[in-house]
Amino acid sequence: MLEFIAVSKQFPxxxxxxxxxxxxxxxxxFVFITGPSGAGKSTLLRLITKELVSTSGQVLFNEDDIAKIPENKLHILRRRIGTVFQDFKLLLSRTVFENVALSLEVLKKSDSEIEKEVSEALEKVGILEKADYFPAQLSGGEVQRTAIARAIVSKPEVLLADEPTGDLDPKTAEQVVELxxxxxxxxxxxxxxxxxxxxxxxxKKRVVHLKKGKIEKDQKEGKYEPD
Amino acid sequence: MNQIKKTVKLLRRSPYQALAAALAMSLTFFVSSIFIILIIGGQIVLNYIEQRPEVIVFFNDEANQTEIDDLTANVRSTGLTKEIKFVSKEEALAIYRERNKDDPLLLESVTADFLPRSIDISVNRAADIKQITDLTQASEHVDKVITPENLVEQLVKWTKTIRLGGLVFVSTLLSVSFLIIIMVIGMRIAIRREEVSIMSLVGATKWYIARPFFIEGALYGILGASISVLLIYVLLLFYSPQIQNFLGDIRVFPINPLFFLYLWAAEALAAALVGIIGAAIALYRYLKIR
Incomplete structure (x- = not known):
């Protein structure tokens, strides 16, 4: 599904x-990309959504070279990939429902379809009762669940989650990963x-450990031991 | 429809910018409307004068009736006239009295002897006025010939000046409106930068992201044009007695309501285009989607 072939990325x-x-x-x-800050974890994910383009090598998604997808076709790729951002990227002026609905609005779904599918996504992440709340009224875990709901509501093939447990307490972090x-x-x-x-x-999932931009370990049921 | 509703909702969240943009458009199209009406009005006056091609030939006191009749027959024989009417000294006095009935001082001192005899010549085509004028002026019995030619020339000159002035003035205002639209929509894009970036990452097309800004630009234009036409309608309604009084016999009121509908449609279309082009420039300049 996803393949990185001799990929390097150097910033200006x-x-x-x-x-x-x-x-x-x-x-x-289900793959954990681990490594200390600055190891290249976020860069690796951003190459998949073509927020960044590799300096050399190829990133393939279902055998298509992502770098070669033209700007006017980029939305097709992004509709197949859900993203949960480190900083959530929720719109504070929109309710939970409206934030999640955004992913379906861009697909030009009807109001009734949006209503049904957003409710299903919110139910799946366990915050259906908070649909009319604004992000500022939610706990950290609920904010992250909203971000996950927005990422999965359009039923993507791949979900990229960039430090989704970063600001959460251990119990909530565990619940998010269970989700x-x-x-x-x-x-x-x-x-x-x-x-x-x-x-x-x-x-106990596959672990790809990055260090200074290189893959240091790739284990099937790996462990992560911070340096 | 859904998009328009969403755009209106966004406008309500920051009404002052929206008001500034719509008022700039209103001012531009209000001034445009004034110039359009002045140009159309000038054309109506011009047509009125051209459609009534009349030459008035005043005779000197030495001319006898036979000589007047000869000249009249001479003019008629050109075949260019529609009607020729002789006005005697008494008839001239009657006309004078009618025109000055409110001023007894002017009436007292004038008798029929003071006024010249004349013939009023209606010409078929305005272009023939010159030939008739030349023919009558050549006669030694003619004292003075009055033609509308000078008035027409004057009016044409004025209309041209109004057109040129209008073009310069409206172009300047249009440029200001463009800049205001670009600035306001540029601010909107800056305010919604995060939303735009999220929309792009969840798979929105560029057109989907840009469309609300285009609708917003068009709405400013349509709103501005509507305010302008409404203002013009009210002003014309209010000042119609004074304007009609100034124009005298030239009937322009009541103005056909269709005129305002056409004016609104043309201005709304032009203003919407200004808004859309302004939005396009702002989007090109400020919307960097990655």
Whole structure:
């Protein structure tokens, strides 16, 4: 489904974020991308949505080279990929329902379809009763669940989660990953960037460990031991 | 429809910017309306004068009736005239009295002897006025010939000046409106930058992201044009007695309501285009989607 072939990314200031990455991710995989801050975890995810373009190498999504997708077709790629951002990226002036509905509005779904599918997504992440709340009225865990609901409501093939447990307490963080695991079991491929060792070690998934832009370890049921 | 509702909702969240943009448009199209009406009005006056091609030939006191009749027959024989009417000294006095009935001082001192005899010549075409004028002026019995030619020339000159002035003035205001629209929509894009970036990441097309801004630009235009036409309608309604009084016999009132409908449609279309083009420039300049 996703393949990185000799991918390197260097920023204009000369900083090398990724260096010769070779990685293959099959459909329905759940992969933790681990590593310390600055290891290149977020850069790796942003290459998949073409927010960034690799300096060399190829990133393939279902055998299509992402770098070669023209600007006017980019939306088609992004509709197949859900993203949960480190900083949530929720619109504070919109309710939970409206934030989640945004993913379906861009697909030009009807109001009745939006109503049905948003309610289903909110129910799946367990915050249906908070549909009319604004993000400022939610707890950290609920905000993250809203972000996950927005990412999964359009039923993407891949879900990218960039440090989704970063600001959460251990119990809530665990609940969020349990939710991601549930989504993965329904067939969605999940790539989760994290440096939360407790979470990685508890869930026993494939772990790709990055260090200074290089893959240091790639283990099937891996563990993460911070340096 | 849904998009328009959403745009209106966004406008209500920051009404002052929306008001500034709509008022700038109103001012531009209000001034445009005034110039359009002045140009159309000038054309009506011009047509009125041209459709009544009349030459008035005044005779000197030495001319006898036979000589007047000869000249009249001479003019008629050109075949260019529609009607020729002789006005005697007594008839001239009657006309004078009618015109000055409210001023007894002017009436007292004038008798029929003071006034010249004349013939009023209606010409078929305005273009023939010159030939008739030349023919009558050549006669030694003619004292003075009055034609509408000078008036027409004067009016044409005025209309041209109004057109040119209007073009310069409206172009300036149009440029200001453009800049205000670009500025307001640029601010909107800046305010909604995060939303735009999220929409792009969840798979919105560029057109989907840009459309509300285009609708917003068009709405400013339509709102501005509507305010302008409404204002013009009210002003014309209010001042119609004075304007009609000034124009005398030239009937322009009541103005056909269809005129206002056409004016609104044309201005709304032009203003919407200004808004859309302004929005397009703002989007090109400020909307960087990644």
């Amino acid at each position: 200031d000369g900083q090398v974020a990724l260096d010769d990455i070779n990685l293959k991710i099959e459909g329905s995989d 991601l695991e549930k989504i993965n079991k329904e067939g969605t491929t999940i790539l989760m960037a994290t440096h939360n060792a407790a979470i990685v070690n508890k869930f």
